[in-house]
Each structure stands twice: as structure tokens, then as C-alpha cells.
Amino acid sequence: MPVISAERMQGRIDAIIEAATSVFGAKGYEAASIAEIARRAEVSDGLIYRYFSNKRDLLYRVLEAFYERVVAALEKEAANGTTFDSRLLAIVRRHLGNFVADRELCRLFLSEVRVASDYKGSTIQNLNRRYVSVLTALIEAGIAAGEVKPDASPKLVRNVIFGAIEHIAWPYVNGDGKLDVEETAIAVTNLICGGICLPSQNKA
Amino acid sequence: MPVISAERMQGRIDAIIEAATSVFGAKGYEAASIAEIARRAEVSDGLIYRYFSNKRDLLYRVLEAFYERVVAALEKEAANGTTFDSRLLAIVRRHLGNFVADRELCRLFLSEVRVASDYKGSTIQNLNRRYVSVLTALIEAGIAAGEVKPDASPKLVRNVIFGAIEHIAWPYVNGDGKLDVEETAIAVTNLICGGICLPSQNKA
Amino acid sequence: MPVISAERMQGRIDAIIEAATSVFGAKGYEAASIAEIARRAEVSDGLIYRYFSNKRDLLYRVLEAFYERVVAALEKEAANGTTFDSRLLAIVRRHLGNFVADRELCRLFLSEVRVASDYKGSTIQNLNRRYVSVLTALIEAGIAAGEVKPDASPKLVRNVIFGAIEHIAWPYVNGDGKLDVEETAIAVTNLICGGICLPSQNKA
Amino acid sequence: MPVISAERMQGRIDAIIEAATSVFGAKGYEAASIAEIARRAEVSDGLIYRYFSNKRDLLYRVLEAFYERVVAALEKEAANGTTFDSRLLAIVRRHLGNFVADRELCRLFLSEVRVASDYKGSTIQNLNRRYVSVLTALIEAGIAAGEVKPDASPKLVRNVIFGAIEHIAWPYVNGDGKLDVEETAIAVTNLICGGICLPSQNKA
């Protein structure tokens, strides 16, 4: 029988995650200190270790909370739309939009987590798989519906699209340059759909 | 009149860079210690600071040496080929090949440098610009030659291609999975050239 | 609600200051190491940094504790006495006595602090000002009472007296020679009061 | 038979001392580096060790050169004058003047040497003894001539005077405040000669 109520406990956890989100976001993982997070959450240092096993775990939980939100939104997004083109555009637009809406958290993910050795096998990686599988599914559906070339590899296409978008968004995420979501989304979608080569060239 | 010959001096520098390459590669930047690098280079700790201004500088110099090599190779590669397709394939193939040939250094670059705050304005960034400009130039040439759609944005295309390749290569670079250079190069090149959508779809 | 009692906390601080006093006193500031101070205080290195912001701060706090004691004693001393002569003698005697009673701390102050660039504006300097102002006030009172020449500059006189005493005490403080407090106090006081020149000389 | 001429050797030594004087003067002993001194003297690091046994020795030689100059000047000064008063004033004036003329070297001496453990028994201390003995001799002469009270202790008087002057000059030497040599010299001399107490007081 817990001495504090489940609600209060959850409130504590949420407060810590919220504080950690802003401190990690503002300073990065290394430069952030548990003491500062505790202070901001109005909690003692030690309490953090009751709910999180260590600093790294706290980072992951911050990003999990974020990723869950983002995965849900993408999955919902994917339910809409009729044609392949429009649905692809919607996914690309939303993915790009995430970088703008949550720049700090995206930077945290790209620079501190995906690149780290403990990423493999983590909950975050599983969330990432769910996230990207939305696009894989769309492509498979596109093939089935005859909208996408039957010999396209869904996984390859998905990697090309996400890789492209992240590469394009990174300078912005890293605090350098602007990012026009709509324009970029359309350009990327068109490129992926139609390719860059002139048909005449291929015939020649 | 230097007390040691220029050759010996260069030998020292090379030994340090080589040692640093392997230690940084094996442990990552943070976990690597100057003392271990010095030991491996059979040099005193202090000597490293005669040739490199600090640990960070040493990391950059390791990657600069690598990047210079890679840039030169890509520029040479780009000089060959006749058609746009064949030249694009060559560039893609080589870029992918770099990840296989120098996995550790690529990981170092992707995980410790490109993501870091001191990347902007660094010599490495300039080398990176030279590197990617090879592709930009090819696309511009392709447009001029009527091989590439005139409304293609060379910069966007370049970002999509490099982003895609890095995204695809990352799991391998990070020590997970395989990477079939030839197969991947062809698949990516085809996708970029021809897109994924069936022409009939666009007409509908 | 602190985890340890205020007494125990103060005990820790006192132990650190005491340990620092003896280590700084024995080896001087530079040669003293935080590790040794911590060991002697039976405390971890890190704890010192909870109570003191850095090594320099620790030195200052050691001397502040000392100086506060000494200032209070001098101010109390200054309250006694009737004639100017007797009160001046008491101050001179006490100042000289401090060098004997706390040789190590005096040496620390003279050789590591007063001479340092961070002395200006420090708490120690303020304590020093309070300390010396006791003498300035006495001289002003002496002038007001007609015991001291009306054209004597209190500040100059004060500087001459403290400068003289410190100069005389230094060899002793630095571990060389003896210091007879009473004899010296009387000699200095007489010299300051009566000067060294024979009246007949001045008339001639 | 030396491979270089004695003149050239002396030239080297002088150049090193001159360079050391300015570097030590500008940065203090600790912050000065042998490398910088060597660079400024247009000499190799190693050569310094041919003429000076170590960094500390170099500091002492810098100050010896300075002190020899200053001692000679004071001894010459002391030869002039007729009355005790005028000769005392001249010595006090010159001593104060040294702080103004060679502020950096005086600071070096007061803050880095006189306070150090290796001062005792050094050549510098011997020069200092010669320097102050000029004043002792004057006082003894004053006593012999009936100008100074016969019971005045020459050594005590000398210490009071030098202590006072150094105490007064220190803030200026340390880069804080001004120093009016003439005014201060007169005030100090008068105080020492005549004392501060009113004769009437002593009779009462």
C-alpha cells in the first residue's frame, strides 16, 4: 500500500519529466544536471532516483513521452487522405512540422540519443519503428492500389524519405537557418514521386 | 634549424593521429583519454599539446585528414563518366563505399562532430561543403544537358540523396546490420531518377 | 528540513577551516592541496566544495574567521584606557601580540593575501579597514582632546604605525628571529609620540 | 677558451635579464613563462638554462640588477646633505621615489620575493641590508652629532621608517591610488623627527 496516492506520484513524475524536458532541451544532456532538474521540478535530487533509475533513463523517458505523442499524431494523420500522393504529402508535412514544433526535443533525439550506443534495443527505438512503419504501410498500400511502382522497396523508400527530411531539417534544428514546412514538403514529395530525370532521357 | 628532422616531426604527428583515430574510433570522443592516445602513439602526454592545441582539435585533425582524402577521391570520381545516370551512380556508390571502408571514422563524424556545436564554421564543415558540392555540380550539369528536369532544385536533390544515404548507412556504421553497396547504390539512384509513382496515377 | 543538524553542519565547516588553517599555514596556499585538507578534516574532497566555492574562497574564509576575532578583540581593547599614550600603547601592544599569537595566519595574510590581486574589494580588506580604523579614531580623539598635535594626519600616522609594526614583526612571522612584544611596543609608541630629534636641534 | 666572446655572452645575459624584467614585471612570477622570456630575448628556451640555473634564479638576478642600481643611488644620495633632517628627507624621498620610478620591480620584490621562503640568505637580502644600513648609519651619525636623541635605537628607527614608507607606497605600487613623493616624504620625515604628541601633554 503506497504511502502517497497514485495521483500524487504521477504528478511528481510528470513534474520531473517536464522539468527535465526543458533543462535537457535548453542545455543538452551532458550540460544538464540532476540538481537543476530537481530544483525546477521543486523536488529533491534523491526523489528523482525513486522514479528514474539514472540520468540516462530520465533522458529516455523524456523522449519517450515526446515520441509517444508524435507517433499517435502521425498514426492519426495517416488515417486520413484518399490518394497516395495526398497521404504521402501529409506524412512528410507532419514529419517536417515536428521539427519546427519541437525543435529542442528533436535535436536532443538526433544528437544525443539516436547516435548513442544505448539506442539499439531501447523503447525509443521501438517507438521510432512504429513511427516509420506508418510510411512503410502507406507505400505498401500504394503498391497494392497500383499507385506506386510494384518494384519499389517500401523500406528503401521510407529510409530515403526520412533520411532526406532529417538531413534537410537538421540545420534548422541545430539553430541555423529557416525551414519552410509546406514548401519543403511539396518539393520532397514531388521529387520522391516523380524522380528527377526527364523521361526523354530514359528513352534515348 | 629544427632539432629534429621534418620527417621525424611528421612521423610523430602521424603516429598521434593514427593513435587518436583508433582510440576515438573505439571509445568515442568523451571516453577516450589523452593519456591513452599518448601511450598508444608511444609519446608523452605533453607532446600531443605541441602539435594539437587540445583534445577537441585532435579529434578535428583526425577527421580532417580523413575528409581530405575522401573529398579528393570523390572529386576525382566525379571527373569520370558520361551520362548523368552513370555519374550519379558513381557518386552514390562511392559515398556508400566510404561508410564501409571507414566505418569508425564515419561514425565519429556523424555522432561526435556533425552534431556538435563547434561544427559550424569548422574546417570540417568546409570540407563537407566541398564534398557535397560535387553532387550539386553534377545535378546542375544534368539540368544544363537536358538530362535532369529543369525545375529540380540542385540543393534539394543533393540533400535528399545525402540524407537518404546516410540514413541507410547509419545502422551499419553504428555496428548493426550489413550494407550492400552496389545494390543500395543502384536502388537509391533509380529511385531518385525515376521516382516511385506510376505515370498512370499522375494522369488520373 | 535539513538532513543533518545545523550543529553537525557547522562542525563540518569548522573542521574544514581548521584543517585548511593548518595546511595552508604549514605549506602556503599554492603548495597546499584540497585533497590534503579534506583528508585532515576527515571529509571527502567534494564536500569542501559544498561549503566553499573554491580553493581561494577557502583561504579567504580561513582568514576571515581569524580577522573577525582579531578585529573584535582590538575594538574591545580600544574601549579601555584613559590617556592617549596608554591607549596607543595598548593598540600597538595588541597588534604586535597578534603576530606572536597567530604567526601562521599572519604570515598567510601578509604573504598570500594582502599581496594578491584579489585582495582589493574582498571581505578581508573590509575587515582590515575596520581594524585599522580603530587607530585612526584614537588619533582623531587624541587631536580633539589636545593630546595630539592638531596638524597630525590621522591616516598618515596610522599608516606609519601599522607599517612600522608589520615591518618589525615580519622577520619573526617568517620564522626568523624573536619578538619581544612589550619592549617593542613601548619603543615604537615612544618613537611615534616623541619623535627622534632633539628639541635643541630644531631651535638651532 | 670560450667559443663566444665574453662581450657576446654578456650581451646574451643582459638581453635575457631585460626580457625577464619586462615579462616578470608585467605578469608576475608565476604567470610568466620561460618560453615567453626566451622569445622576447630572441634566444632559445634552453639557452636561458646555460646562464641561469632555473626560473627562480632568473627572477633573483633580475631583482639583483635592479637592487644594485638602487643601492648605489641611495649610497650616493646619502653622501650629500649637511643636517640630519635634510639627509633623512633625502633618503625618504629617494626611497619613495623608487616605488614610483620602478613600480613593477618593486611590486615583484614585495609580493614575490621578500615574502618568499627563499629570501632569507639570498643575495637580495644582502643588498637589502646594504640598502637599509644607509639609514642606520645616518641615524648613528645623527646621534653622534647630537641631532638625534641618544637613546634612539638606530635599528628600530630604520625599521619604522622603511616599514612606514612601504606601507604607504604599497597601494600605489599595487596599482591603486596615487603617491605624492614630495608631500609624503616631508610628512613622514616630520612625523619621525618630531613625533605626534604635544609637549604639554607629556608634562602634565
Add this chain to the structure above:
DNA sequence: CATGAATGAGTGTTCATTCAT
């Protein structure tokens, strides 16, 4: 349950000095 005092491992960097060339 909560606190926050206490721990202590871990390391980049400088520079006086030496000695092979």
C-alpha cells in the same frame, strides 16, 4: 516517503627543465 548531505572517481592541460641533435 522524502531529503539533501556526502561521496570520490576521473582527466585535460601547463610548463620548467633536460638533453639529443
Add this chain to the structure above:
DNA sequence: AATGAATGAACACTCATTCAT
């Protein structure tokens, strides 16, 4: 004689984590 490359010891400070209170 002169050089300057090479050495290597020495240390304050931080902060994630623990556990006595």
C-alpha cells in the same frame, strides 16, 4: 654553443548517485 623537441608530474573541480536521518 645553441637549439627546441620531449618529458611527465601535479591537481582543482564536478556531479551522478547513495543512504543516513
